[in-house]
Amino acid sequence: MQQTNRAIDRVIEAIGVKNVLVNEPMSSHTSFHIGGPADAVVFVNNEEELARVLGIVAEEDAPHMLIGNGSNLLVSDEGYPGIAIKLAGEFEVIKQDEEDKTLVTIGAARLMSSTAAFLTERGLAGFEFASGIPGSIGGAVFMNAGAYGGEIKDVCESVRVLCRAEEQGESGRYEARTLSNEDMDFGYRHSAAEDMGMIIVSAKMRFTEDDPAAIAARVEELREKRNSKQPVNYPSAGSTFKRPVGGYAAALIEQSGLKGYRVGGAEVSTKHSGFVINIGGATCEDVLAVMRHVRETVLADSGILLEPEVRLINCSL
Ligand SMILES: Cc1cc2nc3c(=O)[nH]c(=O)nc-3n(C[C@H](O)[C@H](O)[C@H](O)COP(=O)(O)OP(=O)(O)OC[C@H]3O[C@@H](n4cnc5c(N)ncnc54)[C@H](O)[C@@H]3O)c2cc1C
Incomplete structure (x- = not known):
């Protein structure tokens, strides 16, 4: 302290x-x-x-x-x-390369939604899958966020990071490095940034040219799909658990009859059982209690142990 x-x-x-x-x-x-x-x-x-x-x-x-x-x-x-x-500030800047128009450098604090709007306007396709993910570019690269068959790793060419300088005796010094897509070792909701404690400052992403109206139509189609399937009107952190090998967390939770299961202000969404939502005044302990019960019940019913996708800060299951 x-x-x-x-x-x-x-x-x-x-x-x-x-x-x-x-x-x-x-x-x-x-x-x-x-x-x-x-x-x-x-x-x-x-x-x-x-x-x-x-x-x-x-x-x-x-x-x-x-x-x-x-x-x-x-x-x-x-x-x-x-x-x-x-x-914040300069980390929100997004810039299309002047010569190579399909290459865009995006600051880590830029939101996915406004990134999608920028790309749509300029007729750059390939980011539609991510347009409805409510995070920043930094968080999305860190998590290798994905939806509707796409992942950040599909569009990311390189990432600029700050990481601890390797020289001995210089504990407080950080240096900038550029990592290739391969260096980032992207996996399911995972990247090397996590393993190596790196801070993402920007990412260069590659898109393809297309008609802005066609891109906008695809973004709108996915937005409608998301809104019809997900409890977007309630506070949440998206999918609570990772997709287990060979199944879907939401399906397993539903099969265990846990839709609508509630502790305090936290509830397994009745609209999408992969989401725990805050229906009003939920505490972290409420959410953890729901998550623990879901994990135990699904494990007992299916033998599958669900792993959290949501990142637990100063708390644990
Ligand atoms: C309604 C809803 C729907 C969602 N749908 C999806 C979906 O379809 N697909 C999906 O993948 N996710 C989804 N999510 C989850 C979430 O939006 C993503 O994981 C997103 O990428 C997190 O970004 P963030 O900026 O909010 O990061 P945060 O939640 O703030 O942080 C997530 C992690 O990234 C790290 N981090 C953040 N920025 C940096 C940085 N610049 N450098 C280093 N580390 C950093 C943090 O330390 C933390 O460990 C959804 C969430 C909600 C609420």
């Missing part, structure tokens, strides 16, 4: 008090609307600020984590004892 307080003071000095929210409820930064306070949420606006903040937290040995749009996070009711770093 002392290290964290010292780090927060130094961060305020380095990047200004307006970029630092102290004792900030994580419920304001998650799509679940759940989570107690983080010691601080820090907004960094460019790579230089990010490197400075990372240097400070490393030197002070203060716990920290990157957050994107908070759409895949379940944060403890006690909150997060550390510094949550959120990219």
Whole structure:
């Protein structure tokens, strides 16, 4: 705690008090609307600020984590004892290459929805699958987000990251690196960024040219499909569990008769049993209780142990 307080003071000095929210409820930064306070949420606006903040937290040995749009996070009711770093400002920039029009560099803080709108306008196809995913580019690359048969790995050419400098004795120094699609080792809801504690600052993605109206029609078709199948009107973190080998989490949960199962304000959605939703005032403990019951029941009924897709912050099953 002392290290964290010292780090927060130094961060305020380095990047200004307006970029630092102290004792900030994580419920304001998650799509679940759940989570107690983080010691601080820090907004960094460019790579230089990010490197400075990372240097400070490393030197002070203060716990920290990157957050994107908070759409895949379940944060403890006690909150997060550390510094949550959120990219903003220049990290939202998206830029089409002037010579190679199908290549686009997208800042990690840019939202998927506005990325899709930018690409549609310019007649660039290939991102339609991701247009309805409510996260940032950074979170999507980190998670190798996917939907409707597409995944980030299909369009991502390279990723710019900040990672710890390898030289001995320079614990606080981070350096920028560019990783190829192969280096990112994308798998199902997984990338090398997780294994190596890297921070994604931008991604270069490759698309194909098409008629903007045709792209817009496909985006709209998927939006309607999503809205008709998913409980988009309730706070959630999307699919609660990963797809198990040889099956679908939602089907297994439904077969176990758990649709509508509820603890406090948390419920297995009756519209899509793959989602646990916050029907009002749910705590993290409510959601965990639902998840535990679902896991145990599905395991007993089918022999399959569901693994969480939602990232558990300062809490566990
Ligand atoms: C209604 C709903 C529908 C959803 N549908 C889908 C879907 O169809 N497909 C799908 O894949 N997901 C889906 N999700 C889940 C979620 O939107 C994705 O996982 C998304 O990619 C998370 O992005 P985020 O920016 O919100 O990341 P966060 O939830 O903030 O973070 C997720 C992880 O990424 C890390 N991270 C975030 N940014 C960075 C960065 N710049 N550098 C390093 N690490 C970073 C965080 O530390 C964390 O571990 C859905 C969620 C909701 C609420």
